[in-house]
Amino acid sequence: xxxVSQHNHHVILSEAASLELGCNYSYGGTVNLFWYVxxxxxxxxxxxxxxxxxxxxxxxxGFEAEFIKSKFSFNLRKPSVQWSDTAEYFCAVNSASGxxxxxxxxxxxxxxVHP
Amino acid sequence: xxxxIQNPRYQVTQFGKPVTLSCSQTLxxxxxxxxxxxxxxxxKLLFHYYDKDFNNEADTPDNFQSRRPNTSFxxxxxxxxxxxxxxxxxxxxxxxSRVDTQYFGPGTRLTVL
Numbered sequence: 001x002x003x004v005s006q007h008n009h010h011v012i013l014s015e016a017a018s019l020e021l022g023c024n025y026s027y028g029g030t031v032n033l034f035w036y037v038x039x040x041x042x043x044x045x046x047x048x049x050x051x052x053x054x055x056x057x058x059x060x061x062g063f064e065a066e067f068i069k070s071k072f073s074f075n076l077r078k079p080s081v082q083w084s085d086t087a088e089y090f091c092a093v094n095s096a097s098g099x100x101x102x103x104x105x106x107x108x109x110x111x112x113v114h115p
Numbered sequence: 116x117x118x119x120i121q122n123p124r125y126q127v128t129q130f131g132k133p134v135t136l137s138c139s140q141t142l143x144x145x146x147x148x149x150x151x152x153x154x155x156x157x158x159k160l161l162f163h164y165y166d167k168d169f170n171n172e173a174d175t176p177d178n179f180q181s182r183r184p185n186t187s188f189x190x191x192x193x194x195x196x197x198x199x200x201x202x203x204x205x206x207x208x209x210x211x212s213r214v215d216t217q218y219f220g221p222g223t224r225l226t227v228l
Contacts, residue, residue, distance in 0.1 A: 004157070032214045043119075044158075044205070044219040090157070094214040102172070103148070103217065105157040 002027040002095050006106035013081050014114050021076040021109050023091030033074040034092040035065055038108075044090065050074065061085070083115045118142070119220035121206050127226045128196050136191040136223045138206030146209040147189040148217065149181060153202045164189060165212075193225075201227045 003026045013019060025031065035047040048059025055067040065076045074091060091106040120139045128134040138147065146165050150158040162171045164183045178200070180192045193200055203222045209215040 009155070034216065036217075036219075043221045044207075044217075046216050046218075049216060092217075103160060105150075105159075107155065107157040 002093055002102065002104040004091055004093050004104050004106040006089075006091050006109050008109045009107070010110045010112075012112045012114070015083055016080050017113075019076070019078040019081045019085075019111070021089055021091075021111075023074045023076065023106060025072050025074070025091075025093045025095075025104075027093070027095045028072065029095060032094040033065075033067060034094070035059065035063070035074075035076050036090045036092060036105075038088040038090070040087065047076070047089070081111075081113045083113050085111060086113045087111055119206055119208055119218055121204075121220035121223050123223060124221060125224050125226070127228065128193075129228050130197065131195045134193050134196055134225070136193075136204050136206075136225070138189045138191070138220055139187050140208045140218075141187070142208055142210070142218060143186060144208035144210050144218070145186075146212070146215070147183060148205075148207040148209075149189070149191050150205040150207065151200075151202045152205055152222075158205055161191070196225070196227045198227050201225055 005024045007022045033050040036044045037047045038044045048057050050057045050067045058064045063078050067074050088108045090108045094103045122137050148163040149161045152158040161175045162181050178194050182190045205222045206220040207217040209217050
């Protein structure tokens with residue numbers, strides 16, 4: 001079964017610092033990769049996604065992620081964080097396995113950005 | 116605005132008393148999902164509907180059931196809630212296929228006394 005690991009559970013940064021959140025998955029077949037964000041008091045929403053093509057994808061609010069197939073990774077980056085980026089970030093993988101399409105989420109990373 | 120709506124936002128029930136959570140969508144999406152999320156854990160998929168086709172995850176307890184009477188509505192029934200079922204329950208939809216982007220509702224926080 002697919003598993004998704006987010007190694008950083010809690011990250012605290014100051015504004016303007018750079019951010020990189022790690023995400024690794026286990027299944028080596030065809031995958032669709034997502035980062036979702038949950039701002040305080042709001043529902044989960046899509047930040048960015050990778051289906052195919054350029055492995056460097058850009059999302060909303062200056063976020064980007066790079067798919068490295070050989071490393072089974074899809075790390076999220078932002079060069080300069082803002083206080084408004086304080087949120088919970090979830091990596092998710094959709095993979096076709098044995099005819100079943102099961103979305104699998106990581107446990108999330110809580111990001112706090114100090115002004 | 117098109118969206119995914121969950122009712123109620125907060126539900127308190129007693130141990131063993133059946134409870135139903137509801138989800139509706141105005142997006143006309145084909146796929147609907149139910150997740151259980153406990154504190155500091157990943158959302159765990161309970162089941163999903165691909166159109167009318169019901170898919171139950173292997174480790175979803177029999178205590179949990181679901182109904183999708185039409186495209187817009189989906190229900191999660193917990194027949195005999197235990198203390199371990201206290202969690203946030205998330206409903207999500209996808210437009211066409213099960214590998215699409217998911218659109219989430221705000222969740223229902225279930226408390227079991």
